[in-house]
Amino acid sequence: MSRMERGRDTVERARALVPAGEVLRADHGVALAERAPLPGYFRRPRALRSERRTLGSWLMLPLYWAARLTTATWNPVERLVEAFTEREEKKPGKPLHGGWSSMAGQLARALVPRTKNNRAVMLQVTDRRLQLVYVSQARSFTGVPGPAEVGWATDVRNVTWIRDRSDVAGGVHEIGFVDGSWCSVHFGGHGWRRMAEAFPLRLSHLDQVPNPA
Incomplete structure (x- = not known):
């Protein structure tokens, strides 16, 4: 395929x-x-629990953790601590406003679920909700696709604005919520410009982030 x-x-x-x-x-x-x-x-949700880890996933597991431990600095202990805690949250200038329990924090956590194999994350906007769907990219030896499931979701009325940050990189947007929190996401590939049209208030990078009511 x-x-x-x-x-x-x-x-x-x-x-x-x-x-x-x-x-x-x-x-x-x-x-x-x-x-x-x-x-x-441990703040990242577990998803697609029903699937089995593929052979390729088992083989890549040591490489994944080796990369996590050696990225940026050659200090395995420090990298191991960062892998399991929120030390990155404390660094200045990061595009996430609100704690991990805020609506934006919940979205950020749900965007990086713990799965056994590779997965795609789809953001859907309906007339009633904003939700994430996890789709396994693994297939069985007979070609049967892995599972798909709905993950995090919230009432669409909790979403107040979306801000285009293509000045940072193409496809980057900030999504704001009624609790005043916001999270920076990236829509990859073609057609990402159409996503903003589904949100109640569309802002450019020149606009200020709205103050919560």
Whole structure:
């Protein structure tokens, strides 16, 4: 299956999980923005628990942890502590406003779920909710695709604005919530400009972040 075919398959499987009776306004693959703080390992939700780890995933596991421990500094103990805690949150200038328990913090945590295999994360905006869908990218030896499930979701009325930050990088946006928190995300690939049209208030990078009511 080509990359384009995999992309279409992921979108279709995610759309099948839109609740009956709701109108899908926009959807796109999403990730936590590169400059955003990473939540500690145990703050990240577990997802797609029903799937089994593939052989390729087992083989990549040591490489993943080796990369986590050696990135940025050659101090394995320090990197191990950072992998399991929120030390990154304390660094200045990071595009996340609000604690991990805020609405933006919940979204940030849900964008990096703990899964056994590679997965795609789709952000969906319906007429009633904003939700994340996790779609496994693993397939069995017989070609049967892995599971897909709805993860974090909130009433769309809790979302107050979206701010285009393409001045930082193409596809980067900040999403604001009624509690005054906001999180920076990245919409990858083509078509990300259409996502902003589904939000109640669209801002450019020249606009100030609205103050909560």
